[in-house]
Amino acid sequence: MNQKYQTSESALSPSGRFGRLSYLGWNMLMSFSILIIIGIIATFSPDLFTNPSALTGSSMVAAILIGIAYIALLYFSFVFTIRRLHDRNHIGWLSLLILVPGINILFVLYLIFAKGDDRSNQYGPRRITKGWEKILGWIYVLIFPIGILSAIALPAYQDYVTRAQQAEMEKSIHHVD
Template identity: 50%
Template sequence: MNLSTQSVDHPLSPKGRFGRLSYAAWTFLSSIVAVILIFVLAFTAVLSTGTNVEQPQNYPILAIILFLVVYIALLYFSFVFTIRRLHDRNQSGWLSLLMLVPVVNLFFLIYLFCAKGSEASNNFGPVRATSAWEKVLGWIYIIIIPLAFIFGIIAAISAPAYQDYEQRSQQIQMDQQN
């Protein structure tokens, strides 16, 4: 293949394909970057407004605009990665709009992580090789998702139990003082 017709795969472009691990890795990486940016913006906004966090009207308008920019960028890249993942399944990128439908988006995300892509070239190009760092980051993300779900369930169960324990211990202390 000569160099003038050879296309370069840009991961941030909706053209091309993403395997399951590439999809997980790039989604995880974009989420990490967005969370870091949001924390930095929140920290600087709080520092610039003083210690009174309860009054959001004191936040600088620039911080709010930057929050929106980060959110829109994360949303855009989420759609790009979803489109590329759908292309790996030889499906139209328009199906990525299912990510906007509540509840359906959860099942759609599970589908994207679990469904195997086309093993040969399809309408959207040849199979994209998953680099080593994408494999590592993708597996970390895939492992973190169920762990977060399990810890969330444990926290939801244990928080009311702990509150009940606190109330009973306070009641016992009151009874002992009387």
């Protein structure tokens, strides 16, 4: 077995390293998992999302499950960030930067674009990125910009439609006079 690559560690442990595509792939897997969990919860307790002030027994359980999912999301976000920092030969404590507004965006961009060490470092040997991690990582790379563009474009389009409808209504009111 080639000692250059570490293959037996758990990806869910903060020890070890993640290359860029492994980091993105595991984040994409986590995002899919959270979406599925929230979808299941929304299916069985739709009033949690439509009328959160009227908590019933089932929606209380759903709210607790969402809280647990959020804690798991936060934990694994830190684990994946620590592993990515280790790939850059940085200490895991820098992962706390994801909690600082504004800096967190620049920090995540750094983690995505900065190349890791090609050789072993103090956190172990380079880890081979698995095939499925590469696929999910590239899906993340493709979906993320589309999501950002949608978050910008859809509200702008909705605002345009609203203003056009108002202008049309004003035009028809003035036309009647």
